[in-house]
Amino acid sequence: MNEPAVLAAEVRAGLAGIEGAFVEYEAEFGSKTTYRVGGRCSAMITCHSLGSLGEVLELVSPRPIYVLGNGSNTLVSDRGWEGIVLRLLGDFEKIKVGPTRVRLGAAVSLPVAARKLASLGLGGMEWAVGIPGTVGGAVKMNAGGHGSEAALWLESAEVYRFSDGDYHLQQASKNDLGLRYRGSNIADMDVVASASFNLVRCDEAESRRRISEIVSWRRKHQPGGQNAGSVFVNPDNDHAARLIESIGLKGFKYRTAEVSQRHANFIQSSVGGSGDDVFELIWLVEQRVEAELGVRLRTEIKLIGFDVERSRHLRGE
Numbered sequence: 001m002n003e004p005a006v007l008a009a010e011v012r013a014g015l016a017g018i019e020g021a022f023v024e025y026e027a028e029f030g031s032k033t034t035y036r037v038g039g040r041c042s043a044m045i046t047c048h049s050l051g052s053l054g055e056v057l058e059l060v061s062p063r064p065i066y067v068l069g070n071g072s073n074t075l076v077s078d079r080g081w082e083g084i085v086l087r088l089l090g091d092f093e094k095i096k097v098g099p100t101r102v103r104l105g106a107a108v109s110l111p112v113a114a115r116k117l118a119s120l121g122l123g124g125m126e127w128a129v130g131i132p133g134t135v136g137g138a139v140k141m142n143a144g145g146h147g148s149e150a151a152l153w154l155e156s157a158e159v160y161r162f163s164d165g166d167y168h169l170q171q172a173s174k175n176d177l178g179l180r181y182r183g184s185n186i187a188d189m190d191v192v193a194s195a196s197f198n199l200v201r202c203d204e205a206e207s208r209r210r211i212s213e214i215v216s217w218r219r220k221h222q223p224g225g226q227n228a229g230s231v232f233v234n235p236d237n238d239h240a241a242r243l244i245e246s247i248g249l250k251g252f253k254y255r256t257a258e259v260s261q262r263h264a265n266f267i268q269s270s271v272g273g274s275g276d277d278v279f280e281l282i283w284l285v286e287q288r289v290e291a292e293l294g295v296r297l298r299t300e301i302k303l304i305g306f307d308v309e310r311s312r313h314l315r316g317e
């Protein structure tokens with residue numbers, strides 16, 4: 001991979017001088033996703049504070065970045081990605097609790113937040129217990145389940161927005177963020193630093209009971225192992241899993257990748273598997289559903305470093 005083409009020497013020198021930011025060149029990328037397959041990125045920059053994040057963005061812009069949360073909605077190709085991956089830790093893992101309003105750093109784990117808020121008698125975020133992502137990823141994707149979603153509870157988010165060639169820190173209201181079914185208008189260059197949610201006071205025992213119920217449901221209906229949850233978004237008034245199962249693709253394999261026996265919209269990778277095999281299987285499933293049922297499925301998962309034309313097609317573009 002051609003790292004110097006991505007970051008010139010003066011940029012690398014500048015990054016080395018930013019307190020609270022750590023850079024690793026030719027860093028492992030795919031192994032940091034829940035698929036645990038795929039190659040490296042040119043550089044991985046980890047920021048521990050809002051200040052260091054601002055300095056990093058100023059230095060590296062307008063080069064493309066990929067903000068990596070917990071990688072639970074990300075698939076990386078085996079040859080990796082020639083670009084900068086940004087990770088948030090430290091201050092971004094903080095939780096600030098008010099009477100009903102909570103401010104969650106972008107790197108806060110959703111299951112951790114769900115359990116902590118329930119234990120404080122704050123209801124609303126129980127649905128997040130089964131989603132192995134971060135708050136930043138959940139806001140961008142408008143993650144949800146069990147009859148709820150981020151948009152229902154989100155009030156605002158602190159976002160570094162990229163526009164006119166520059167970054168600006170914005171306190172964006174929910175309306176500014178344009179949350180919709182498994183998406184938002186948060187662009188790939190934008191970075192969510194924290195999010196504020198308006199919750200409700202609730203009975204702690206009731207909230208914990210709801211959490212146990214959701215955890216049991218997930219264990220029963222969804223596979224463990226290496227995957228990134230639902231591969232395709234559900235088409236209007238239907239379920240991607242139902243369509244895939246209806247044409248006999250449950251359990252269908254391509255080399256190290258397999259359509260889950262338990263949930264047909266999950267594609268599993270095996271230990272030591274390959275990102276390219278998962279991508280190929282996603283492609284085969286999409287093509288078969290389109291040819292046999294006339295339905296064009298669109299991926300929910302972010303596909304990084306794969307064939308541009310096929311990735312576009314899979315995104316529904």
Ligand SMILES: Cc1cc2nc3c(=O)[nH]c(=O)nc-3n(C[C@H](O)[C@H](O)[C@H](O)COP(=O)(O)OP(=O)(O)OC[C@H]3O[C@@H](n4cnc5c(N)ncnc54)[C@H](O)[C@@H]3O)c2cc1C
Pocket residue numbers: 034066067068069070071072073074088106107130131132133134135136137138139140141142143144145186188190191192193222227228229230302
């Ligand atoms: C077993 C399993 C079950 C799942 N179940 C569900 C479910 O029920 N409902 C659901 O909605 N999803 C589900 N998912 C998918 C996934 O967990 C969610 O989409 C989650 O919100 C992704 O968060 P992440 O931090 O892992 O995102 P990543 O995969 O790291 O990133 C996803 C996207 O968000 C962006 N992003 C991440 N952090 C930031 C940030 N700070 N600022 C700006 N952009 C950012 C990335 O650039 C990328 O575009 C599941 C996944 C798994 C593995």
